[in-house]
Amino acid sequence: MNHPTVDPQLLREARDRARREHEEAKASGLKLDITRGKPCSAQLDLSERLLTVLAEGEHTTQAEGDLRNYSPTQGLTELREIFAPLLDVRPDQLVVRDNSSLSLMHQCVASSFFHAPPGAPEGTGWAGQTVRFLAPVPGYDRHFTVCSELGVELVTVPMTPDGPDMDLVEELAGKDASIKGIWCVPKYSNPTGVTYSSETVQRLAAMETAAPDFRVYWDNAYAIHHLRSTEAQLDPILEACEQAGHPDRAFVFGSTSKVTFAGGGVSFFASSPANVAWFLKRDGFRSIGPDKLNQLRHLRFFETTEGVQAHMQRHREILEPKFDAVLRHLEKDLAELGIAEWTDPDGGYFISLDVVPGTAGRVVELAKEAGVALTPAGATFPGGVDPDDRNIRIAPTMPSTDDLDTALRVLTSCVVLAAAESLLP
Ligand code: PLP
Structure with missing residues (x-):
């Protein structure tokens, strides 16, 4: 953050107000939580019909037949046709699996230790080697914890308004064969909205990569999660890779976790024919087949690609006012003080707030004292450590607008108090 000049007198006045508000909040016994980006109940209610969409006797599709029994499948053909255009891939490139795309990412990294993905010599794996992934920061904490769980080291790369710093990505991936991948949330990125x-x-x-089996982990989790009438356009990665002569470069992931039910959706993997064959082979040893009836529920519920888009419009109607409420507070309470910067995303689940360097941890601590749980400072960095201690991720989706109002009043007071502690004599 470029720190605009702070007017000490303005900050002193704001600090005095913030102290009173903070004391009041502490005395009022608040208990609010704006930590995780979960859908709220009203969003979950939009998909309630999924629970009853299949009547007794409805368990077949023309292409797959009876779905109640074991049988391997790449995913129901008609469901792949509905979702492929939304992920900018072809239906034959798409695999549908059970809830949780994160589990597919974990599976791809873990499998690579025993059976390296196409590009590496046949029959080799990463086991016994030093393996590193590039991690654009701030980023998604669970990408980082997949790596720490599986013994993959992370090399951070700063995010810019256009994505990761590509000069650095090209330099690192080009010279170091231990760098086997990069985490990307390419649309409405978590948490920056980029x-x-x-x-x-x-x-x-x-780009040229030193590792022949380097993969772009393209986690397109927010591909269709627009918040505004301006919808961001993202170029299709699989097509770009094909055209650049690196057809196996990218693994695409997605899910309906924030479309239908976070605990009962379907997930997606998409890639080149060689990568899809590699994935299905590994996956076939893990499971005899996915939950095809849940896939059928999703197929009957949405019916068409346009059906999914109309459903996402209803999510937007619930979420846009919540994001507006957060932005209103940040603007009203912080803008003129010059002590913070924040994002105003066109989609996704987060607002990223940068406070005075060295104070993010203190802000979270002060908010906790006042009964507001914030995502731990540093959560958007590997190991939970933000070297500048300045980034805070705000997740507006879950609380009610009233609770958000209260939580944001507390949060902005804490930002002011921590800034005053740091900047005023
Ligand atoms: N990817 C990103 C970028 C996310 O923000 C999340 C959830 O917050 C996930 C993946 C998790 O997706 P899933 O529920 O499909 O595992």
């Missing part, structure tokens, strides 16, 4: 530019997509597809 959508990768065409140039970034092109450079990721075209």
Whole structure:
């Protein structure tokens, strides 16, 4: 953050107000939580019909037949046709699996230790080697914890308004064969809201990598989660990779966790024919087949691609006012003080707040004293350590607008108090 000049007198006045508000909040016994980006009940209610959409006797599709029994499948054909355009892939490139795309990412990294993905010599794996992934920061904490769980080291790369710093990505991936992948949330990124530019997509597809089996983990979790009428456009990564002569470069992931039920949706993996064959082979040893009836529920519930888009519009109607409420508070309480910067995303689940460097941890601590749980400072960095201690992720989706109002009043008071402690003599 470029720190605009702070007017000490303004900050002193704001601190005095913030102290009173903080004391009042402490005395009032608040208990609010704006930590995780979960859908709220009203969003879950939009998909309630999924629970009853299949009547007794409805368990077949023309292409797959009876879905009640064991049988391997790449995913129901008609469901792949509905979701492929939303992920900018072809139906034959798409695999549908059970809830949780994160589990697919974990599975791909873990499998690579025993059976390296296409590009590496046949029959080899990463086991016994030092393996590193590039981690654009701030980023998604669970990408980082998949790596720490599986013994993969992370090398951070700063995010820019166009995606990761590509000069650095090209330099690192180009010279170090231990760098086997990069984590990307390419649309409405978690937590910055950034959508990768065409140039970034092109450079990721075209760059030379020292590792022959380098993979772009393209976690398109928020592909269809628009918040505004301006919808960000993201170039299709698989097409870009094909055109650049690296057809096996990217693994695409997605899910309906924030479309239908976070605990009962379907997930997606998409890639080149060689990668899909590699994935299905590994996956076939893990499971005899996914929950095909849940896939059928999703198929009958949405019916068409347009059906999914109309459903996402209803999510937007619930979420847009919540994001507006957060932004209103940040603007009203912090803008003129010059002590913080924040994002105003067109989609996704988060607002990223940068406070005075060295104070994010203190802000979270002060908020906790006043009964408001914030995502731990540093959560958006590997190991939970933000070297500048300045980034805080705000997740507006779950609380009611009233609770958000209260939580944000507390949060902005804490930002002011921590800034005053740091900047005023
Ligand atoms: N990817 C990103 C970027 C996310 O923010 C989340 C959830 O917050 C997930 C993946 C988790 O997805 P799933 O529920 O499909 O495992």
